[in-house]
Each structure stands twice: as structure tokens, then as C-alpha cells.
Amino acid sequence: MEKPLYDVIIGNIEGAREPENPNLKWSPVCIQSSVQEAPEEQIADTNYAAVETRSQKRNRERPIKPLEVVIKSSDLDVTPEEMVKAQQSDDTLSKLWKLAETGVVKEYTKGSKTRFITVKGLLYREYIKSLASTSDQINQMVLPTQFREKVLEIGHEGIMAGHLGVKKTLDRIQTNFYWPGIEGDVRRFCASCDVCQRTFPKGRVTRVALGSMPLIDTPFKRVAVDLVGPLQPMTARGNRYILTLVDFATRYPEAVALPRIDTERVAEALLDIFSRIGVPEEILSDLGSQFTSSIMKEVGRLLSIKQLNTTPYHPQCNGLVERFNGTLKRMLRKMCSERPADWDRYLPALLFAYREAPQESLGFAPFELLYGRMLRGPLTILKEVWSGEKIEEEVKSTYQYVMELRDRLEATCELARNELLKSAKRYKKSFDVRSKDRKFKVGDMVLILLPTDSNKLLMQWKGPFEVIKKIGLSDYRLLVNGNEKTFHANLLKLYVPRVKPVRQNGKSPEVGGAVIKVKVINEDTSESDFANVDLVSLEQVESVDDVMMSSERNQGENLECSKVLRRYSDIFTDLPGYTTLVQHKINLTTDDPIRSRAYPIPLATQxxxxxxxxxxxxxxxxxxxxxPYASPIVLVEKPDGSIRFCVDFRKLNNVTxxxxxxxxxxxxxxxxxxxxxxxxxxxxxxxxxxxxxxxxxxxxxxxxxxxxxxxxxxxxxxxxxxxxxxxxxxxxxxxxxxxxxxxxxxxxxxxxxxxxxxxxxxxxxxxxxxxxxxxxxxxxxxxxxxxxxxxxxxxxGLMKPQPDKVKKIWGVQRPRTKKEVRSFIGLANYYRKFIPNFAAIAAPLTDLTKSRGPKQVEWGEAQQNAFDTLKLRLSSSPILHLPDAQKTFIQRTDASDVGVGAVLLQSDGEHMCIP
The missing domain is CATH 3.30.70.270 (Reverse transcriptase/Diguanylate cyclase domain)
Structure with a gap:
């Protein structure tokens, strides 16, 4: 046999007997064959055997389950005659029937055309994509209200729809159907789709702005603790975990190796650390059972320690100790690569290394902030050995030493505080670039961005759950399965419920649902060519359904507002009205007619x-x-590329x-x-x-x-x-x-x-x-x-600059002419109330606009500093409070050689003055 092991296991041996019928007279015989058979001949003479389990057989015979469909076929049984009656009886299509009778053709700037026609009694919207040919002509059936929801379900949720985005869903539906307000309906339908909301990519949910932690001035007043592990391998002393502690004021770290992390052992390790650094007033930790147990609460009560906890799945709140954990694990990985079982013996040396290095956010080493001097480390010793010099400190009295140490510590801590404030602003500015102020109201339904399944194909977000309370700036308490739990806003996403109209006596009610504006992050919701209008519209394109309402309102408020909108739906249109309140009268200083020649108009725009x-x-x-009067026309290109039709009335205005x-x-x-x-x-x-x-x-x-x-x-x-x-x-x-x-x-x-x-x-x-x-x-x-x-x-009660305007100012290039300098100053001047000492800062730029200077400005260091400072001040998200007429106003002024400034303040009720 060429492969004896396989053949013996499977049973491919010629002449082999069944197990229940053995040959009792058989004895082993060894025969040496002199003829080697070809492999093909050996394979041809073998008999194969295989086994099928009962489970495999049951699964093979089980019938295939039919796939789930959105709408039953019986819901779509509509004859052409029934469709004609439905179109004629639908009030929302009355204007379209009139347009079909008049044959009005609507043209777009890209050359496309639309009109409404009737074919065999049915109302269609004829869309011609190109003027060059009619091959791209599409006849869209105009749908009555009662069939629109079915088409939306098939076009978005159907088995062959795939839950695509707004634009693709809109384009798919408009290939065959059309109705007034279709784009808004598609956008709202997709935004309220339950499956899409539950499977929305977490990375596309915009995070909220970075919060600020209180600055702690006293060492070990507040500390952050955490547990690291289990670490492999276990050390010779049996340690597998590390208890870490970091001071908020000095960034001074502590770490204790532990064999287990039961509550009693963790409490003893904390008391061991407290014996060296003192008992803190506050301890910040996550929601681990070791820190939230009754034993730890009793320890906190006995030692008068306030226990602070982060929200679930939000380690950023305890970022100070989390970053230290990462640094400590990297240091351990590099130092104990040769003797990994002794990692706990490296901890004291690595803690010394961390305490000796200056912190980026503070600018000082933890040792220096805690003791008021740099400790003697290996590099200091090496310098002393090589130089042969040792600095002898001056002999001082106890009083002198204590006073100088106090002054040195105060100066060092003040510098560290200032550096921490600068670094916090720098981190916040960088973090807030891609953030958005998302707020939820009590009563809102939200999804928790935590997966329900580890399988990526089955994974959905948990919820929706109701918001019952707001805690702090960015935390919310939810009612989750009957229990109250707190989550950070970055873990929440607003859930948009779909409000379906309730039909009575076969008719739709007056109010079908709330009008809610939902912004889908990174979703392409731009209008397609089907509804692209650049110039004057000849028919109503927008209706009351396009009115936007804040998503912060609850469902009851939405319905109340929607009733008001429906009651006054006739005034919500993109077609201008005609008022009798006033009339415009033009009084001129001369009776001579004002005439101008027509400006040349390019052939492409005629x-x-x-x-x-x-x-x-x-x-x-x-x-x-x-x-006898005549003013010329001009065509102005708007930022979006469309054309604005304008009349040049300057000569007429001069005599008005x-x-x-x-x-x-x-x-x-x-x-x-x-x-x-x-x-x-x-x-x-x-x-x-x-x-x-x-x-x-x-x-x-x-x-x-x-x-x-x-x-x-x-x-x-x-x-x-x-x-x-x-x-x-x-x-x-x-x-x-x-x-x-x-x-x-x-x-x-x-x-x-x-x-x-x-x-x-x-x-x-x-x-x-x-x-x-x-x-x-x-x-x-x-x-x-x-x-x-x-x-x-x-x-x-606050007023902030509009982010798009600030972004525009930030993107301005360095001015090179007087006109460009005046344009930048005018742009920044709109937000001058947000910039302290605006006049003094902008003085170098204002000097460039003097009439005697050259048109090409001379740009120097002073002008560049003023230019950068103005943009930087606006990009730092300045905020002013709106004045309260019931409170006392406080005015503060200041003056310099180049300007005079003043600011209006009011008390906030906490002995602080706010601008």
C-alpha cells in the first residue's frame, strides 16, 4: 500500500473481512513483492467508504425557508382604472393635472426638461435628461398619496432594495415614479428606517466637543485609579495584575503588583499607597466591581474619600490613568523581553523613570512638582563621576529652607498650571475639529452604540431607550430594561421613530406625522438632476413638508407643531405671494429718463x-x-455654480x-x-x-x-x-x-x-x-x-460665531493689495465683539489701508502677527452671553497708545462677571 495509514483507517484493503466475521485461522504472512504496481492501478482497485451523521442528513432534508418580503403581493393588486380614479381624487395632484392640461414645460440649467402628460387617462411626469437626444426620456407615473408608502418600502426596505442611502433610493424610485415632495419623503423615510438606524456605522456618529476637567492645585487631592491585567506570564511571586494610581495635580504615579484583584486585596493595596502619599479627598475610577463594592464604599466612608465613577464604556473620562497604563505596559514589554516572568521586579525602576521625565502637559517632572527639586538619578550620578564635581548646597537654617522650598513649589506649580491650561486648550481645539454639539432632551428615544452580537453580520445597536435625565454637560441617564443607567453622549444616537398616518373612513387624517430634520453624517443627500432648480421656478416645488423642525423636540411637541403647520400650509411655498401692506414708489430728482446700453451677454448664457x-x-x-427708461442686466455666478439674474440700477439709484x-x-x-x-x-x-x-x-x-x-x-x-x-x-x-x-x-x-x-x-x-x-x-x-x-x-443665553463664517475667515490667504486687506478687516470686523482688543491687534493691518500708501501692501512681521492673531482668536470658539435687562451692567475700559477698548459685563450670580 502506498498510503497505508489512510487505507487502513478508511478500510480500503482488498480482501478485508467485516468485523463481525473474522478469519479465526488467519496468521500474518510477510511477502516481498518484486513488481511495483502503478498508482493508477492501485486506486482503481480500491473501494471507498464514508459516514453521514444524523445531523447532516436532517439538515440536508430540511426544506429551504422562504425569504421575508416587505409587502404582500395582495397589497399591490391595483388595476389601471383604480389608479386613474386614485390620481383624480387626490388633492395633492390637482395642480399637476392643470399643468398637464396646459402643457407647461419646465427647463433646467443643465439642459433637462420636465412636463406632465396623460397617457390612457394616467398622469405621468415626462423627464428628458438631455436636449441633444430623446433617448434618455423617462415617464414617471405620478403616485397618489395612498400608494406612496408602499413604493417607499419597496424602494428602500424591499428584498431587492438593500437599504441604500437617500440619493440612491431617490434615484431608484424616480426612475419610475414621482409625486410632489418626493425628495423630502424619501429623506424622512430613510432617516426613520429602524434597520438603518440600528446598523448605522459607529464611526460616522459625530462625537461631542471635548469636556474640561477641573484643575487640581493640591497634590494628591484627587487621584485616578485603575487595574491592569491579567498579564502573562504570571511572575514567580504569583502576580498577574497591577493596581495603578496617578495624581491629578503632579501626575505622580504609583503601581502595585497583585496576584488577584478581589476587593479586599485592592483595598489593602490602596491603603499601602495612602501610607506614602496621604489619604486623598477624591478617587476617580471606572465601574469595576472592585471599586463599586460595598467594602470599598465602607473604606471611602471611614476615610472620608469621595468616590467618583466614569460612565460605562467611556474610558476617556479617566484618561489620565488610562494613558499611564498604556505607557507602563509598553515600558514593561521592552524591559522584560529577556525575563518576562520577572516583570513585577521592574516596576520600581520604571516608576522612577516615569517620575523623573518631564510631562508634556505640565512642563515639569512629577518629582520636581512633588518635592520642589530634581531627584538624584542615574544620569546625575554619571555626570558627577565623569566631572569629579559635586554641587555642595549652602547650609541653611530650617526656617530658610522651608520658606525657600515653599516659594519654589508655589512658582513651579503656577508655571505647571499655566502650561496645563495651554495644553488643555490645544488638545480641545484639535479634538473639536471633527466634533458637533449634540444634545438630547428628556423623553427622546436613543440608541446605545454597543453591539448586540459579536458577529459582524448580525450586529446591531442596542435600543431604543428613553432619556429620563441629563447629567452634567454630556452624560444622560436612560431607562434600560427597567433600570436606570448613565451613558456619555458619544455612545448615544438619536432614534427617529416612523410616524405612520392612521386612516379613518378610507381617508388620510389632516396631520400625518411630525416634520423632523435629520442630518445623516457623510451621507450624500444632494439633489439629483430630477429636481435641480437653479433659477426661477414656474411651479411649486416646496411645500409644508419641507419645513425643518428641531430634532430636540419630543413626539408630542412635534405633533403639536405639525398641526400648526398643516393649518397654515398655504403660506409655505417657494412661490412669492402678493401683499397689500405697502407699495413701492420711486421718487426721482430729475424728469429726464435714465437710459443705458445693454451689456454684451455671452452666447452660451443667452x-x-x-x-x-x-x-x-x-x-x-x-x-x-x-x-423711456432702460437699465442693463448682468449675470452673476453664485458660489454653487448656478446663475443669478440681476439688473444694474446704479444710474437710477443715483437720482432716486x-x-x-x-x-x-x-x-x-x-x-x-x-x-x-x-x-x-x-x-x-x-x-x-x-x-x-x-x-x-x-x-x-x-x-x-x-x-x-x-x-x-x-x-x-x-x-x-x-x-x-x-x-x-x-x-x-x-x-x-x-x-x-x-x-x-x-x-x-x-x-x-x-x-x-x-x-x-x-x-x-x-x-x-x-x-x-x-x-x-x-x-x-x-x-x-x-x-x-x-x-x-x-x-x-449664549452667542457664538457661525462656524462656516469662522472657517471662511480661517481660510483667507495673506492679503497682497489694499483691497484684499480691507476685505479681510471687514470680514473679521463682523465678529470684533468676540475679540478682546480688536482695534489694537488689527492696527498694523489698518495702517496698510491708508490712502497715501501703495496699492501693493508691504507685508512685515507685525502685519503677519496681527493677521494670524485675528484668525486664531476667532478659531478658538469664543462665546458671549446675551444681556439680561433685569440685571446690573458693569462696564470695564482700557486704553493704549493705539486704541481704546471697553467690555460690558454682568454678574452670573456666583460672584463672577461674564462678558
Missing amino acids: DIVKREIDAMLKLNVIEKSES VFDPEPNPNPEDLMTKLGTAKFYSRLDLTKGYWQIPVVEEDRPKTAFITSHGLFQFKVLPFGMVNAPAVFTRMMRKLLDGQENVINYIDDILIFTNTWEEHMTTLKSVLHRLRESGLTARPSKCFLGATSIDFLGHIIGD
């Missing part, structure tokens, strides 16, 4: 001008004119009688916000276009194009008195309304209670409806505790 003019004609914004109606002062508006807790922002749709121009003055607004002369019927953008007229209208609109301010077309509602907020919101919306004004849904934001207003983040 189609854009034509489409914009046609759109404004259909919106009744402009009309054809025979006026100025309207002195004052615009609101942003600083005065901020002082009214005080300590409000709820904010809502409304943005009017193309605000100027909602104000009519008196008929006799319309010829003065005429503009000239290659397609003819046209004039405005409503207030155009670019006229010198447009802000004053609009401000006058807003004052009439909001006259007598409390807790409401506005700046041009931005309306801000601010209140201290939610009930008062809803009442004020209803009142404002009622005034808008009565005045014939409309609000842009996508720019309205309701029910927030912090909000972006006039380039500032307002909330919790």
Missing part, C-alpha cells in the same frame, strides 16, 4: 436669460414695456430720493433675545417680489435685453430704497407682536416656554396669511433651542 425672462413673465413678476426708513440694528436685536429657550426662524420667499410697485412708477424699473424691453410689476432686487420699503412693510406686519424680531426678510420668534412659543407662532403665521405673504419652507426652522441668526449661533 438661453438662460430667455428662460429667466419667460419664467418671470409667467409668474407675473415682469411685463413687456415701452418705457433716498428713503430714510431705518433698518433694524443687529446689535439691538440681539439684546432682546435675553434668556429665551425656544426659537423659530421664518424666511420669506423672494421677499422683495411680494411687494407691488405703484403702476405709474413701473416704467422706471425697465431693463433692456436682447429679447426686448421689460419692466417690473413688483419690487426688484438692487434698488436703493428696497431695504427701507421692505423694513417698513415688516414693521407694519409685526406691529404690537411680542417676542418677535426681524432683520429684512428673516423673522425670529423667541420665547421662554413651549406653550407661549406655539401661541406666538400661530399669531405670526396668521398675520402672514392676512397680508398675502409666503414663507420659503426649506429655509424655515422651528422649535430649536439654538439657532443660526444673522451669522451667529444663538441659544442657552
Whole structure:
């Protein structure tokens, strides 16, 4: 046999008998064969045997289970006749039927077109992707309300959908279907998908900003403890663990090797350490049973030690000792590589090495901070041996020594404190680059970012669980399976429940759910070509469903706000309204008509001008004119690459009688916000276009194009008195309304209670409806505790710079001309209230803008320092408190050779003055 072992085990031996029928007369015979058979012949003569277990047979005969599907086929049994009836009876499609009758074609800047058509009684949206060919034509069936949820489920949760993101789901559905507000519906459906939320990548959940630990000035007032191990191999003394302790003030470490980590042994080791360093006032530890047991609590009670614990799965809270543990293990790994079983004997030497080295955050060694001098170590001894010199200290009295030691320790600790403050700011700035201020409210449902299974294919996040209390700045107490547990915000993710409409008598109710804005981190939710609108829209694209509401509100508040929105849904549209509050009148200083030649328009943009003019004609914004006046048009490219249609009214403005109606002062508006807790922002749709121009003055607004002369019927953008007229209208609109301010077309509602907020919101919306004004849904934001207003983040009684604006300032390159210097100073000047001594810091830059200097500025070290300092001050996240009119104001001033400064302060109730 070529492979005797295999053949014997399997039973491939020619002439072998069955076990129950042995040959009793058999005796072993050794035969030496002189003929070697080929391997192929040996294999051909063998018989193979195999065994199938009962479990394998049972699994093989078990029938395959059918895969789970989202919707039953019976739910989709709809005939074309039933679909036609559903389309005709759906109120949300009434405008689309009218567009299909008129045959209006909607054009986009990228050359695509859409229109609504009927085929065999069914309503379709015809989409032509390219003007060059009709091969990319898509007919999208317009869905009634009752079938939209089924299509969303099939397009996102179906067995062949794969739970893809918003954009891919939207593109898939729009290949066959369309309905008004489809993008918002898809975004909300995907955001509220239970499976997607439970399997969302943990790395894409934005962490909150880094918190600050209190600075401890007294050595061993607060210490951090932890356990390391089990370590392999076990030492000759039987040790497998290390108890570590680090002082918060001096970073002085202690470490004790232990054979076991039962509570009694850990308590004895701590008492052994306390006998050398003294009993601390506070001990910070994790939630290990050794530190939370009743025995350890009794030890803390007897020694008057306050026990502090980190939140579960958040070791960053005890980062001081965790970092020391990592350093200690690396040192042990390198030192005991030859004798690993003696790692516990290396601990004293390694502790000396760590205590002797200066700490990066403090700038001093733990030995120096604790004893007020550097200890004599191996390198000091080596220097003495090689140099033959030994520094003899001056003989002092006990009193002199104690006083000098005290002074030296105070100076050293003060320097270390300053260094620690600098390093903490540096670490926080670096950490907060990718962080976001995420807050949860009591009653919110959240997921805990802890896996339910070790298998990556089956892993999901735990929850959802209810938030029952907020603790500190970033910790929250949850009700988990009937027990209260505390978690850090970085371990939590807001869970968005899906609110399904309840049908009564076959009809949808007035309120179908809450309108919630959910931001998906790193998810591509940009609009596809199907809904890309760059210039004037001829039909309503946005509706009340596009109004954003803060995710901080609970479900009850969401529903209450949604009812208000539905009640006033007619004013939420992206089409401008028409008000009768005011009319725009143009008074000129001369009767001579103002005429200008038309500016040359590139051939590539003439189609854009034509489409914009046609759109404004259909919106009744402009009309054809025979006026003697003529102003030229210009096309301005916006930052997103789209085109803005503008009229150059500069010559007309020069002869216009100025309207002195004052615009609101942003600083005065901020002082009214005080300590409000709820904010809502409304943005009017193309605000100027909602104000009519008196008929006799319309010829003065005429503009000239290659397609003819046209004039405005409503207030155009670019006229010198447009802000004053609009401000006058807003004052009439909001006259007598409390807790409401506005700046041009931005309306801000601010209140201290939610009930008062809803009442004020209803009142404002009622005034808008009565005045014939409309609000842009996508720019309205309701029910927030912090909000972006006039380039500032307002909330919790604080005011911060808008992060995007600060990022823009930070990205400014070094100015090279006077114009660039003025632009940078103007940009930074908007946030000058956040920068102490702004005038003094910016003085070197301001000097460059003097009229006598050259256009190309001379840039030196002083200018570079001023430039860098201004950007650095803004990037350090400065914060101001909103003034409280009920408290006393304190003014502090200062002056220097280059500037005068002042700051307004108020007491915070704790004997501190805050700016």
C-alpha cells in the first residue's frame, strides 16, 4: 500500500473481512513483492467508504425557508382604472393635472426638461435628461398619496432594495415614479428606517466637543485609579495584575503588583499607597466591581474619600490613568523581553523613570512638582563621576529652607498650571475639529452604540431607550430594561421613530406625522438632476413638508407643531405671494429718463436669460414695456455654480430720493433675545417680489435685453430704497407682536416656554396669511433651542460665531493689495465683539489701508502677527452671553497708545462677571 495509514483507517484493503466475521485461522504472512504496481492501478482497485451523521442528513432534508418580503403581493393588486380614479381624487395632484392640461414645460440649467402628460387617462411626469437626444426620456407615473408608502418600502426596505442611502433610493424610485415632495419623503423615510438606524456605522456618529476637567492645585487631592491585567506570564511571586494610581495635580504615579484583584486585596493595596502619599479627598475610577463594592464604599466612608465613577464604556473620562497604563505596559514589554516572568521586579525602576521625565502637559517632572527639586538619578550620578564635581548646597537654617522650598513649589506649580491650561486648550481645539454639539432632551428615544452580537453580520445597536435625565454637560441617564443607567453622549444616537398616518373612513387624517430634520453624517443627500432648480421656478416645488423642525423636540411637541403647520400650509411655498401692506414708489430728482446700453451677454448664457425672462413673465413678476427708461442686466455666478439674474440700477439709484426708513440694528436685536429657550426662524420667499410697485412708477424699473424691453410689476432686487420699503412693510406686519424680531426678510420668534412659543407662532403665521405673504419652507426652522441668526449661533443665553463664517475667515490667504486687506478687516470686523482688543491687534493691518500708501501692501512681521492673531482668536470658539435687562451692567475700559477698548459685563450670580 502506498498510503497505508489512510487505507487502513478508511478500510480500503482488498480482501478485508467485516468485523463481525473474522478469519479465526488467519496468521500474518510477510511477502516481498518484486513488481511495483502503478498508482493508477492501485486506486482503481480500491473501494471507498464514508459516514453521514444524523445531523447532516436532517439538515440536508430540511426544506429551504422562504425569504421575508416587505409587502404582500395582495397589497399591490391595483388595476389601471383604480389608479386613474386614485390620481383624480387626490388633492395633492390637482395642480399637476392643470399643468398637464396646459402643457407647461419646465427647463433646467443643465439642459433637462420636465412636463406632465396623460397617457390612457394616467398622469405621468415626462423627464428628458438631455436636449441633444430623446433617448434618455423617462415617464414617471405620478403616485397618489395612498400608494406612496408602499413604493417607499419597496424602494428602500424591499428584498431587492438593500437599504441604500437617500440619493440612491431617490434615484431608484424616480426612475419610475414621482409625486410632489418626493425628495423630502424619501429623506424622512430613510432617516426613520429602524434597520438603518440600528446598523448605522459607529464611526460616522459625530462625537461631542471635548469636556474640561477641573484643575487640581493640591497634590494628591484627587487621584485616578485603575487595574491592569491579567498579564502573562504570571511572575514567580504569583502576580498577574497591577493596581495603578496617578495624581491629578503632579501626575505622580504609583503601581502595585497583585496576584488577584478581589476587593479586599485592592483595598489593602490602596491603603499601602495612602501610607506614602496621604489619604486623598477624591478617587476617580471606572465601574469595576472592585471599586463599586460595598467594602470599598465602607473604606471611602471611614476615610472620608469621595468616590467618583466614569460612565460605562467611556474610558476617556479617566484618561489620565488610562494613558499611564498604556505607557507602563509598553515600558514593561521592552524591559522584560529577556525575563518576562520577572516583570513585577521592574516596576520600581520604571516608576522612577516615569517620575523623573518631564510631562508634556505640565512642563515639569512629577518629582520636581512633588518635592520642589530634581531627584538624584542615574544620569546625575554619571555626570558627577565623569566631572569629579559635586554641587555642595549652602547650609541653611530650617526656617530658610522651608520658606525657600515653599516659594519654589508655589512658582513651579503656577508655571505647571499655566502650561496645563495651554495644553488643555490645544488638545480641545484639535479634538473639536471633527466634533458637533449634540444634545438630547428628556423623553427622546436613543440608541446605545454597543453591539448586540459579536458577529459582524448580525450586529446591531442596542435600543431604543428613553432619556429620563441629563447629567452634567454630556452624560444622560436612560431607562434600560427597567433600570436606570448613565451613558456619555458619544455612545448615544438619536432614534427617529416612523410616524405612520392612521386612516379613518378610507381617508388620510389632516396631520400625518411630525416634520423632523435629520442630518445623516457623510451621507450624500444632494439633489439629483430630477429636481435641480437653479433659477426661477414656474411651479411649486416646496411645500409644508419641507419645513425643518428641531430634532430636540419630543413626539408630542412635534405633533403639536405639525398641526400648526398643516393649518397654515398655504403660506409655505417657494412661490412669492402678493401683499397689500405697502407699495413701492420711486421718487426721482430729475424728469429726464435714465437710459443705458445693454451689456454684451455671452452666447452660451443667452438661453438662460430667455428662460429667466419667460419664467418671470409667467409668474407675473415682469411685463413687456415701452418705457423711456432702460437699465442693463448682468449675470452673476453664485458660489454653487448656478446663475443669478440681476439688473444694474446704479444710474437710477443715483437720482432716486433716498428713503430714510431705518433698518433694524443687529446689535439691538440681539439684546432682546435675553434668556429665551425656544426659537423659530421664518424666511420669506423672494421677499422683495411680494411687494407691488405703484403702476405709474413701473416704467422706471425697465431693463433692456436682447429679447426686448421689460419692466417690473413688483419690487426688484438692487434698488436703493428696497431695504427701507421692505423694513417698513415688516414693521407694519409685526406691529404690537411680542417676542418677535426681524432683520429684512428673516423673522425670529423667541420665547421662554413651549406653550407661549406655539401661541406666538400661530399669531405670526396668521398675520402672514392676512397680508398675502409666503414663507420659503426649506429655509424655515422651528422649535430649536439654538439657532443660526444673522451669522451667529444663538441659544442657552449664549452667542457664538457661525462656524462656516469662522472657517471662511480661517481660510483667507495673506492679503497682497489694499483691497484684499480691507476685505479681510471687514470680514473679521463682523465678529470684533468676540475679540478682546480688536482695534489694537488689527492696527498694523489698518495702517496698510491708508490712502497715501501703495496699492501693493508691504507685508512685515507685525502685519503677519496681527493677521494670524485675528484668525486664531476667532478659531478658538469664543462665546458671549446675551444681556439680561433685569440685571446690573458693569462696564470695564482700557486704553493704549493705539486704541481704546471697553467690555460690558454682568454678574452670573456666583460672584463672577461674564462678558
